[in-house]
Amino acid sequence: MVPFALSGIASFALAGVILLVADAPDAWLWTCLSGLLLGIPGLLTMIRHDAHRRRRRALSHPEFSVTAES
Template sequence: MVPFALGGMAAFAVAAVILLLAHGPSDWLRTAVAGLLVGIPGLITMLRHDANRRRRRALSHPEFRVTDPG
């Protein structure tokens, strides 16, 4: 789910920049900025949930290994 959250935040950021540069309607600009800002706590929550899930799975299933692709 993290890539979807990042994609949504990126879309809101791009929309905000376009609206800012084009002097678009201020209501739309505020909506784009709000979407970006609301996405930050959601992203943090998902990252913490994924880390805790990996930790719990490693404790309950010792044969389970998570490899970091990066």
């Protein structure tokens, strides 16, 4: 799910830059900004969820190894 969140955040950022250059209405720029800012907590939540899922899987399936992320 993390790649989807990153692509959504990047899409909002790219759309915001394009709209800023195109002199679009302010409401569209605010929409891009809010999508960008609301995507960050969602991304952090997904990263945390994935870490917990890996730990739970390691406990229930010993053959599954958990490696440290850098």
